[in-house]
Amino acid sequence: MSVKIKYPYNPGYPSVADLKKRAKWRIPKFAFDYLEGGCNEELNLARNENDFDDILLKPQYLHVSGDIDMSVELFGKTYSAAFGISPIGLQGLMWPNAPEILAKAAAKNNVPYILSTVSTSSIERIAEVSNGEAWFQLYHPTEDRLRDDILNRLKAVECPVLVVLVDVPSFGLRYREIKSGLSMPPKMNISNIFQAMICPEWGIKTLKHGIPNFATLQPYMEKGLDLSQLGQFMNKTFTGKVNIQKVQAIRDIWQGPLVLKGITTQEDMEAAISIGVDGVIVSNHGGRQIDAGESSIHSLIRLTQNTSYASKVKIMLDGGIRSGVDLGRAYAVGSDFNFMGRPFMYGVGALGDEGADHTINMFKAQLYQVMQQLSIENIKQFPSRLL
Numbered sequence: 001m002s003v004k005i006k007y008p009y010n011p012g013y014p015s016v017a018d019l020k021k022r023a024k025w026r027i028p029k030f031a032f033d034y035l036e037g038g039c040n041e042e043l044n045l046a047r048n049e050n051d052f053d054d055i056l057l058k059p060q061y062l063h064v065s066g067d068i069d070m071s072v073e074l075f076g077k078t079y080s081a082a083f084g085i086s087p088i089g090l091q092g093l094m095w096p097n098a099p100e101i102l103a104k105a106a107a108k109n110n111v112p113y114i115l116s117t118v119s120t121s122s123i124e125r126i127a128e129v130s131n132g133e134a135w136f137q138l139y140h141p142t143e144d145r146l147r148d149d150i151l152n153r154l155k156a157v158e159c160p161v162l163v164v165l166v167d168v169p170s171f172g173l174r175y176r177e178i179k180s181g182l183s184m185p186p187k188m189n190i191s192n193i194f195q196a197m198i199c200p201e202w203g204i205k206t207l208k209h210g211i212p213n214f215a216t217l218q219p220y221m222e223k224g225l226d227l228s229q230l231g232q233f234m235n236k237t238f239t240g241k242v243n244i245q246k247v248q249a250i251r252d253i254w255q256g257p258l259v260l261k262g263i264t265t266q267e268d269m270e271a272a273i274s275i276g277v278d279g280v281i282v283s284n285h286g287g288r289q290i291d292a293g294e295s296s297i298h299s300l301i302r303l304t305q306n307t308s309y310a311s312k313v314k315i316m317l318d319g320g321i322r323s324g325v326d327l328g329r330a331y332a333v334g335s336d337f338n339f340m341g342r343p344f345m346y347g348v349g350a351l352g353d354e355g356a357d358h359t360i361n362m363f364k365a366q367l368y369q370v371m372q373q374l375s376i377e378n379i380k381q382f383p384s385r386l387l
């Protein structure tokens with residue numbers, strides 16, 4: 001007898017690897033290289049994924065367990081699963097309209113989507129399509145005036161969570177981007193135009209949605225800025241050098257949940273806790289900033305050795321998570337909530353408008369299966385299954 005299993009997602013693409021394979025030939029190479037690349041020799045990029053393999057989980061088959069509930073409470077809201085979508089700059093360049101596709105699907109499936117300051121849809125548009133559910137990631141502006149204006153816009157749309165990025169004091173040196181001629185902003189040379197022409201769906205949709213731009217930042221740009229001036233504008237407008245005083249100033253203005261993204265050391269964790277942030281995302285920017293760094297899962301393992309942190313802040317993770325099994329591994333070593341960046345862009349690149357919904361449901365199905373196999377009912381029980 002054969003039993004047909006009904007998947008809540010497209011069964012042609014049951015894994016991140018399947019999505020990545022299809023996305024790679026549908027997205028022009030210069031944009032795919034931007035998505036894919038890590039810094040320098042890409043060692044930390046590889047470590048981010050590979051270090052998950054050493055974390056083993058053990059079942060308890062004779063343990064009686066009840067129904068599985070993947071939902072989790074975070075910052076006063078109950079999400080349907082403990083994972084969300086990391087902020088990614090220039091999303092609409094990799095797949096036209098990607099921020100809206102992702103933000104809509106995240107809201108529909110009740111998981112968080114984080115909009116990047118340098119994404120290609122505005123704060124207001126994303127608030128509208130996500131029914132006010134999207135979080136926002138702030139690159140720290142050089143001038144307080146601009147910082148305050150962005151915070152006021154976030155308050156006006158009742159953004160639920162502010163994420164301040166702390167891990168880009170320099171531009172990561174990414175060889176793939178340098179070779180493709182892609183930097184901030186993108187350059188369209190002959191080779192890039194050719195690559196775009198052999199990806200017809202990407203091309204047609206780019207014509208439909210318009211050339212991507214930094215939509216949130218439009219009000220601060222002079223009219224008629226050309227591409228080279230845009231680069232200068234970005235350098236002048238944002239400073240990656242975020243110290244604790246700057247975060248303290250934001251803490252004083254922003255009453256809602258405040259999260260720092262890019263925490264990997266005990267020193268930064270303690271500084272964050274000292275000024276009363278609500279959460280941290282342990283992250284190395286997807287292996288794009290420091291090649292000699294450890295994987296983000298190893299940073300998490302080190303940080304959660306100090307058991308006092310868990311009662312003071314929500315500890316979240318991103319970097320290298322590629323499956324429901326990896327999600328479970330991260331909860332097992334102490335993560336409260338996980339985010340993924342590239343996998344969702346592969347999903348949208350591979351399947352267009354359906355891709356975000358597909359990828360969320362794929363991860364939910366994978367996580368559900370792991371929980372069933374380990375005989376656990378909720379994600380808080382994962383640590384008891386760490387081998």
Ligand SMILES: Cc1cc2nc3c(=O)[nH]c(=O)nc-3n(C[C@H](O)[C@H](O)[C@H](O)COP(=O)(O)O)c2cc1C
Pocket residue numbers: 034035036048086087088089090116117118119137165261283284285286287288318319320321339340341342343
């Ligand atoms: C193409 C690309 C662009 C990114 N842009 C941003 C950004 O604008 N803001 C930010 O906080 N992080 C950014 N990140 C880092 C992601 O938020 C996240 O930390 C990383 O993708 C997690 O690793 P993963 O892709 O292995 O899941 C970017 C990552 C990638 C791959």
